[in-house]
Amino acid sequence: MLRLLPALALLLLQTPAHAQQADQVATGEITGADHETYKQIPFDVPEGTERITVRLTYDKANKTVVDLGVFDPQRFRGWSGGTRDRFTLSASDASPGYLPGALPAGRWHVQFGVPNARKDAHSPYRVEIFLDRGTVRNASAAIADAPINAAPGWFRGDLHMHDAHSDGSCKSKTGKKIPCPLFRTVDAAANAGLDFVAVTDHNTVSHFGGLRELQPYFDNILLIPGTEVTTFGGHANAIGLTRWVDFRIGTPGVPNVAAVEKAVAEAGAILSINHPGLPSGEACMGCGWVWPDTDWNGITAIEAINANTVNTPLSGIGFWYKQLNAGHRLTGVGGSDNHNPDAEAGRAGIGRPTTVVHAEALSTPAILAGIRAGRVFVDVEGTRTRVLDVEAVSGRTRALMGETLAPGAKLDVTATIAGVDAGKAVLIANGTEAQSLPLAPAVTFHLDRKAACGWIAVNVTTQDGKLLLVGNPIYVRCGR
The missing domain is CATH 2.60.120.380 (Jelly Rolls)
Known part of the structure; x- marks a missing residue:
C-alpha cells in the first residue's frame, strides 16, 4: 500500500x-x-x-x-x-x-x-x-555530513584557492601546464595538515559537485564550497554557499553591491573582501575593493593577509583597520589565493597563510559561526604550531577576540602566545601601535580606558616588525 x-x-x-x-x-x-x-x-x-x-x-x-x-x-x-x-x-x-x-x-x-x-x-x-x-x-x-570533529577547539584552514574550474593550473603527468584538477588541490590541502579549506573559484559553482564527491574520501579535512565573487570593483569570497549568486553588478537583476550581499546571505554564506589593498585597473583588473556603495553590515570579514601582499604596502591590514575605525565589525582572515597546488617558486602553498578559527565543531556551519564571532587569528607563515589568543579584563568583566568590553578606568590585555621563538608582541589600539613587549608565553599590557576606547588587538612580529601572527579586535565601549 x-x-x-x-x-x-x-x-x-x-x-x-x-x-x-x-x-x-x-x-x-x-x-x-x-x-x-x-x-x-x-x-x-x-x-x-x-x-x-x-x-x-x-x-x-x-x-x-x-x-x-x-x-x-x-x-x-x-x-x-x-x-x-x-x-x-x-x-x-x-x-x-x-x-x-x-x-x-x-x-x-x-x-x-x-x-x-x-x-x-x-x-x-x-x-x-x-x-x-x-x-x-x-x-x-x-x-549534511556530521562534523568531522564534534568537539570545540582551534581549527586551521585556508579560505582562498583555485583549481581547474577557474584559473588554477599545475603540471600534467608529462610536465605540461594544464588546468589543475580539483582533486590535486584538495589533496595538497590535506597533505598540508589543514583542518578545513574553502575552494573559491571565480564566479562559478561548477566545483561544488566535485567537493561533494571528494568529501567522503578526504574525511579528515572539511571541504567548504565557496565562490570568489569577481566584479569590476573588487573581489570577495562567498564562503559556505549553497547555490550560485549573480555577480554582475550594474545589471537589472544586480543593481548594486547590496544585492550581492543579500543573495550571498540568502544562500547561507558569509562574504569576505579579498586583497582589498591591491590596485584596480590594467595592473590588476577589479582586484582592489573600490565600490562606493558597500553596505558594511553585509560583510563579515576582510582578507587582511593575502599571500601575495603580506608585509608589503599592498597588504589588506590598513584597509581592514580603516573600516574598524569607521565602526564596522569585521573579522580579519587570511588566504593563500593559491592557483597551483605544487606551489612553484615564488608562490605561496595552500595553507600559507592559515586562518585559525575557534569553533564549536569542525563543520561548515560552525566554522562560519566562528568567523562571524571573530575569535580568529592569522598564522602568516602557515605553521601548524603557533597560537595567539587574547583576553581583556577590566574589573569583573572580560572579553575575548571578537567580543565587547565595557571597561572601568583601567584594563589589562593578555596575549597567550605559543610556537614563536623570538620577536615581540604588539598592542594595536585603533589601528596604531600603542605598546610592544618581548615575547613570553603570556604577555600582559596595561592601559587606560581612553587609550583603549574603540578597539584593541595584539599582533606578533619579528624584532624588525615582520608580521607572524595577526589577532582580531576586542571592541571597547567608550562610555561607562
Missing part, C-alpha cells in the same frame, strides 16, 4: 531552517511480485524549490535489494543503484551519480529497481522527500 503525504504549505513556511523534517513521505512494501521489476514512487516538486534530497529506508531481511534513482517530469536525473540510501540535487551540485540542474516544478518520481525479492518477501520501505524552498532548508539538513 502506497501513501503520499504532501506537507501543508503553512507547515512548510513555519518550519525552522535548521529542522530536518520530511516534506513528503511515501511508504509501501516490496513483495515477491516485485522481483526484477521497476517501481515508480511519485512526489511533487513545487515552484521555487532549490534543492531536493531523497532518503530511502527499507527492510533488507531475506536478501531484498532495492536500487535507487530519480526522474524529473522530463528526463532522467540520476542512478546510484544499491550503493547509497540518500542523494541530493540542486542547480549547482548533486550527489555522485546524479545530474545537477534546474529543478522543474511538477510530478517527479523516485525510481526503484528491484534486482532481488524472494517469493515470500514482505519488505516495508519508506521514502522521504526533503525540499529547500524559501527560508526552509530541510533538503540541506538531510544531506
Whole structure:
C-alpha cells in the first residue's frame, strides 16, 4: 500500500531552517511480485524549490535489494543503484551519480529497481522527500555530513584557492601546464595538515559537485564550497554557499553591491573582501575593493593577509583597520589565493597563510559561526604550531577576540602566545601601535580606558616588525 503525504504549505513556511523534517513521505512494501521489476514512487516538486534530497529506508531481511534513482517530469536525473540510501540535487551540485540542474516544478518520481525479492518477501520501505524552498532548508539538513570533529577547539584552514574550474593550473603527468584538477588541490590541502579549506573559484559553482564527491574520501579535512565573487570593483569570497549568486553588478537583476550581499546571505554564506589593498585597473583588473556603495553590515570579514601582499604596502591590514575605525565589525582572515597546488617558486602553498578559527565543531556551519564571532587569528607563515589568543579584563568583566568590553578606568590585555621563538608582541589600539613587549608565553599590557576606547588587538612580529601572527579586535565601549 502506497501513501503520499504532501506537507501543508503553512507547515512548510513555519518550519525552522535548521529542522530536518520530511516534506513528503511515501511508504509501501516490496513483495515477491516485485522481483526484477521497476517501481515508480511519485512526489511533487513545487515552484521555487532549490534543492531536493531523497532518503530511502527499507527492510533488507531475506536478501531484498532495492536500487535507487530519480526522474524529473522530463528526463532522467540520476542512478546510484544499491550503493547509497540518500542523494541530493540542486542547480549547482548533486550527489555522485546524479545530474545537477534546474529543478522543474511538477510530478517527479523516485525510481526503484528491484534486482532481488524472494517469493515470500514482505519488505516495508519508506521514502522521504526533503525540499529547500524559501527560508526552509530541510533538503540541506538531510544531506549534511556530521562534523568531522564534534568537539570545540582551534581549527586551521585556508579560505582562498583555485583549481581547474577557474584559473588554477599545475603540471600534467608529462610536465605540461594544464588546468589543475580539483582533486590535486584538495589533496595538497590535506597533505598540508589543514583542518578545513574553502575552494573559491571565480564566479562559478561548477566545483561544488566535485567537493561533494571528494568529501567522503578526504574525511579528515572539511571541504567548504565557496565562490570568489569577481566584479569590476573588487573581489570577495562567498564562503559556505549553497547555490550560485549573480555577480554582475550594474545589471537589472544586480543593481548594486547590496544585492550581492543579500543573495550571498540568502544562500547561507558569509562574504569576505579579498586583497582589498591591491590596485584596480590594467595592473590588476577589479582586484582592489573600490565600490562606493558597500553596505558594511553585509560583510563579515576582510582578507587582511593575502599571500601575495603580506608585509608589503599592498597588504589588506590598513584597509581592514580603516573600516574598524569607521565602526564596522569585521573579522580579519587570511588566504593563500593559491592557483597551483605544487606551489612553484615564488608562490605561496595552500595553507600559507592559515586562518585559525575557534569553533564549536569542525563543520561548515560552525566554522562560519566562528568567523562571524571573530575569535580568529592569522598564522602568516602557515605553521601548524603557533597560537595567539587574547583576553581583556577590566574589573569583573572580560572579553575575548571578537567580543565587547565595557571597561572601568583601567584594563589589562593578555596575549597567550605559543610556537614563536623570538620577536615581540604588539598592542594595536585603533589601528596604531600603542605598546610592544618581548615575547613570553603570556604577555600582559596595561592601559587606560581612553587609550583603549574603540578597539584593541595584539599582533606578533619579528624584532624588525615582520608580521607572524595577526589577532582580531576586542571592541571597547567608550562610555561607562
